[in-house]
Amino acid sequence: MRCQLQTLARIVSVVRTYAGGRRPSSKAITRTMSAKSTGLMFQLKVNPISGNSEWVVIEEEIDDVSPEPMLATTSYLDMLNDSPRNRAYRAAIDRTVSKHCHVLDIGSGTGLLSMMAARAMSGDDLSSSKGMITACESYIPMVKLMKKVLRANNMNHKIRVFNKRSDELEVGVDIASRADVLVSEILDSELLGEGLIPTLQHAHDKLLVENYKTVPYRATTYGQLVESTYLWKLHDLFNNEADVDDGIHLVPKGKESILRVKPQQFAMHCDALGEEIRLLSEPFKVFEFDFWKRPDSHGETQIHIKAANDGTVHAVISWWVLQLDEEGEIFYSTSPKWISSPLPNNGLPSLYCGIRDWCDHWKQCVWFTKGKGIAVSKDEDICMDASHTDISISYEFNAQSQRLEVDHHELSTQDLHITLSPERIAIYGDNHWRLSMLKAISYALKGQDSPLCVIADDSVFLSVAVVHVAKASHVISLFSGLGDKGSQYLRAVADENGYSMDRVQVVNTRKSQLTLNDTHQNKVDLLIAEPFYFGAEGMLPWHGLQFWSKRTMLDSMLSEDVCIMPCKGILKACAMSLPDLWRSRHALENIEGFDHTMVNTTLGACGLSSESPCFPFFIWQCGEIKKLSDTYTIMEFDFLKPLSSCQGKAKVDFPEAGVCHGFALWIDWVMGSTTDIVMSTGPDQRCWKQGVKLLAEPIKIIQPGICSTVIEAYFDSSSGELSVNNR
Known part of the structure; x- marks a missing residue:
């Protein structure tokens, strides 16, 4: 009983932490926690109206007739519908798995790869198998779903399922011996983002025999230099803002990185850009990762690329090619459609899944070059450094030998950075959008002497724009997502935008409710939002209705002739x-x-x-x-x-x-x-x-x-x- 109470106390503590305002990352909008000693299971969800994260109890058993598709926001369905992927894995597993081996399946999902291994191990007669299959899956709802799939296919007695991370498995405790074969599919669009390297390292050290076999066998990443005005606008707010003559400086000179995208690869369906992408190089190999040996956590390589055309390199588009079998005959690629052969100069392998259906679980990736990009001439040699950690790949161009069109007055690493999505950067740099917002603000504040204006979302643009339009206004920014970072940002750009901080106030409504004490008993004349809520960019469009909720909470503080935007x-x-x-x-x-x-x-x-x-x-x-x-x-x-x-x-x-x-x-x-x-x-x-x-x-x-x-x-x-x- 004491153990149960302690477990519940820990759960309550976590619930309070998230209810107190910590927002999960965009990849962790839904997260599950199990209290095994109590038999309870909790799932973390974001309330679309309040914006708060909260734990909710979910049923112990997954019911087929349940109206709540609890795993619908995951990519499992999209992946299972990827027929070329499924065929490639089946062919490779049939070649690799033998009758008496021990197979370890890491990240088992519905158990598809484990069932393929069981069939390969025993042929048509499942009862004849002498081998062993261990399936490891950490996500509780998926474990429960996998068990239903295994029972429906009469595989539940052939496959032992562990609701654990693979680095929690212990030989001699959970499994009797090390495994001979590793099958896995823990790849994201970048390849490494789901923890491929640390997973392989631990499996090599603790879970697999010497000279083990793997499916997949190897993965190789490739890249290509491209020119694209659209891709440039997704990250270079400073130079896009320089072309906008509205007097607002979201990224003043010398502070170019104060609002920026995260320096990482971004997954995107690059085929959709069509003629908006101009290729400036042939594809080039970047890194090769062998699944059959222990990978390094860090790696570096220098690549010399010959420019195929004159132009400006705005981005590196990358993809990967998966070799699933040791013989090198079964392949799967995430290359864009303009790549006729994903293996440059090697021709098409015999079982290569070349024509891949559209799917959303694996896209290409885009790495933005700095500033306006790199101007190159045809046949010019371009030097690029590539490096990888255990979870990501990054690129850097040799600025000394390239005509890198970027200012070098960026903030030091100790200064403030607010990272926004590429789409948000593009919106803030869009001339039409900015002028429309300024026009709307001007209409709303026309004839007002010293209005009290409340920014009811996380829009730094509106916070600066209102004090720019109405010189005598007082602005309160709620910044429920940005919080203190938003306050620091407004202070950092105040001089360049001609306002003093005695006119701007930030009240983080996740920590406290706005009251008349915050407004010196004055009522709100303008309540405005884009609406934009930091961290909610990947959600459904009506999650912007948080604005309606905030407007309702502030109802008693609104003046009789308040202007509400949007109305x-x-x-x-x-x-x-x-x-x-x-x-x-x-x-x-x-x-x-x-x-x-x-x-x-x-x-x-x-x-x-x-x-x-x-x-x-x-x-x-x-x-x-x-x-x-x-x-x-x-x-x-x-x-x-x-x-x-x-x-x-x-x-x-x-x-x-x-x-x-x-x-x-x-x-x-x-x-x-x-x-x-x-x-x-x-x-x-x-x-x-x-x-x-x-x-x-x-x-x-x-x-x-x-x-x-x-x-x-x-x-x-x-x-x-x-x-x-x-x-």
Whole structure:
């Protein structure tokens, strides 16, 4: 009993920590914790209205008929629908696994690779196997789902499942002996981000015999230099802002890195950029990682690249090629479509999965060059240093020998940096967006002498813009996500933007509620947001409705003639043909001979009369896409009134033939009732993710102008969830 109480006390402590305002990283929006001694299981979720992270109890057993697809936000379904990947793994496992070996499967997921190994070990007669299979999976809901898959395929007695990280397994305690064969799929788009190197190191040292075999056998990363104005705008706010004449300096000279993207590779579907990318080199090899030996945590190499054209290098696009078998005949690549052969100068191997379907779990990666980029001439030799840690790969160009167009007045490492997403950097550097925001602010503050303005989100642009437009205004920035960093930023750029900090105040509402004591008993004249909430960039567009919640909490502090911006949000929808996205999230049946129908509800699959939840996607990166209808208004959110539940629907007509796989959904933010300024987050705007609702079954439009459907939505103000249905 004492042990149970101590466990619960630890859980309560963690709950309080997250409820107190610590936001998980974007990769950890959903996290699970088990209290084994109590039989309880908790999952960390972000409340879309409050923005707080909170632990919720989830059921001990996963129920197929549960309306809650608890693993829908993961990439498991997309990965399991990747047929070239599945075929390559099956072929390699069949070649590698022998009858009497011990196979260790790290990061087992649904157990697909373990079942492939069991079949390879015993052939058609599963009862004849003399070997052993150990499956290791740390994510509790997936472990429970895997056990259901194993039972359905009569494999539960052949595979021993451990709900542990592989570095928690002990030979002589958990498993009787070291394994002869390692099978794994712990790769992300960059290759190393899921902990491949430390996992292989520990397995080599503690879990595997000498001269063990592996599937995959080897991975090689490749790169290519490219020119792209779009990619440049995703990171170089300083030079983009220099072309904007509005008097606002988010990144003043000498402080170019105060707002920046994280120096890392960013996963992106580069094929979607099409003609906007100009290739400036041939592909080049970067690193090779052998799975069959202990990898190094750090590595460096210098690469000399011959420029194929004149131009400016804005980015390095990279991908990897997986050699799955020792013989070098089975390959899988994440290369972009313009690469005819992923193995330069070597030709296509016999079992190479060359034509890869669109999938979202593995993309290409983009590394931005500094500043305006590197000007190069055709046939020029470019020197690039590449290095890797145990979790990432980075690049650096030799500035002495290259014409690197970047100012060298950046802040030292001891100074403040706020890292933003590439899309947020592009928005802040967009001239049209900035002018529209300034115009809206000017309308709102017209005729006001010394207004009190509250910035109800994490927009550093609005905080600077309001004091720029209204010289006598007093600004309070809530900065619920940026917190103290936001306050330090406003102080750092005050001189260059002509304001003093006695006019600007930051109140972190995660720590305290804004009261009249903070405003010296003055009421709010302007309540404004973009809306943008730091750390929520990857979420659904209606998570911006946090603004409505904050407006409601501040209701008693608003003046009678307060201006609220945006004053309204409009939920819009458009019917879409999305064949690639549909295929990647379609309900599973048989994968390389193994039944997976029991995972569909839990993974949020569409098809087989089942609709999927709404997912956040950049529509323009979803492979083949086509609009099949006009844009429709589903419902409106009135921010002039306190938060409330609401619903709406629209009849959608199809004016042309095609196949409708679902709907793109987004919010248009109406910035003022007396202006025509609307900030749209629709599919034509690349810097915002849209919500995607895939249908239970695609609608085939054979007779345009006759076929129609109805889409309806309900917003629950208590939970902040927005449900969308089609009928």
